[in-house]
Amino acid sequence: MCSLILAACNEPFILAAGGALEGPVAEAPSTWELDKDSALAQLETQPNNPYSINFTYVQLNGRLYAYAGDTRTNWVANIEKDPLVRVRLQNKIYAARAIRVTSSEELNNFASVWTGLSVFQRDPMRFDEVWLYRLEAR
Numbered sequence: 001m002c003s004l005i006l007a008a009c010n011e012p013f014i015l016a017a018g019g020a021l022e023g024p025v026a027e028a029p030s031t032w033e034l035d036k037d038s039a040l041a042q043l044e045t046q047p048n049n050p051y052s053i054n055f056t057y058v059q060l061n062g063r064l065y066a067y068a069g070d071t072r073t074n075w076v077a078n079i080e081k082d083p084l085v086r087v088r089l090q091n092k093i094y095a096a097r098a099i100r101v102t103s104s105e106e107l108n109n110f111a112s113v114w115t116g117l118s119v120f121q122r123d124p125m126r127f128d129e130v131w132l133y134r135l136e137a138r
Contacts, residue, residue, distance in 0.1 A: 011042070011052065017074065018042075020050035021088045028087075028094035028137035031062035035090070038117055042088040043135075045078035045098075057089070057135075058113050064089075065110055066098065068131035069122065076131045087135055098133040107132065 010019040021044045037059045043066055044052040053075050058065045064087070068076045079085065079098045087094050101107055110132060111124045124130045 018052045020044065021052050021086055021093050023088060023091055023093050026092040026094055028096050028135075030137055032059050032064040033062065034059050034064075037113065043075060044086040044088075044093075045075050046082065047084055047086075051075065051078055056117075057087075058110060058117075060109060060113050064096075064135045065101070066133045066135055067110070067114065067124070069124070070127035070129055070131070072129075072131060079133060084138065085135065095138050096135040097138050098135055101130075101132040101134055106134075 010022065021042055034057075038056060040054055041057045042052050043055050044050050051074065053073075055066050058067065066087075079100075083098045085096050085098045087096050101110065107124060107130060115121050115123050124132065
C-alpha cells in the first residue's frame with residue numbers, strides 16, 4: 001500500500017527521488033534573500049525527464065548552494081550533462097543554472113557555514129573531490 005501511495009506522487013519523498021516539481025513559478029532573484037540560511041528544499045534536474053530530490057540548501061552572501069559532498073550522485077551526474085535546474089523554496093519554483101564551485105575561497109566560505117550547521121556535517125575541505133553547486137538565475 002505504501003509503495004502505491006509513493007508511486008502516485010511525483011514529488012521527492014524523504015530519500016526517494018521524484019519527477020517534475022509542482023507549484024507556482026517565480027523569477028529567480030539575482031541575489032537570494034531567504035528567511036533562513038539553511039533549510040530543506042527540492043531540486044529538479046533533467047528538464048526533459050525531470051528528476052527531483054530533497055536537499056539542504058545553504059544561503060551565503062546572497063548566493064544559494066546545493067551540496068552533494070564527495071559523492072557523484074544521480075542529480076550531480078544530471079547537472080554535469082545539463083546545468084539547467086529548478087529549485088523549490090518556500091513553495092515557489094525558480095528556474096536556475098547550477099554552476100559547480102571550484103574556487104578554494106568559495107569552498108572555504110561554504111565549508112565554514114556547512115560545518116556550523118551540525119556536529120554531523122562532514123567538512124568539505126577534507127575531501128579530494130567536492131560536488132558543490134551555486135544556483136543562479138538563468
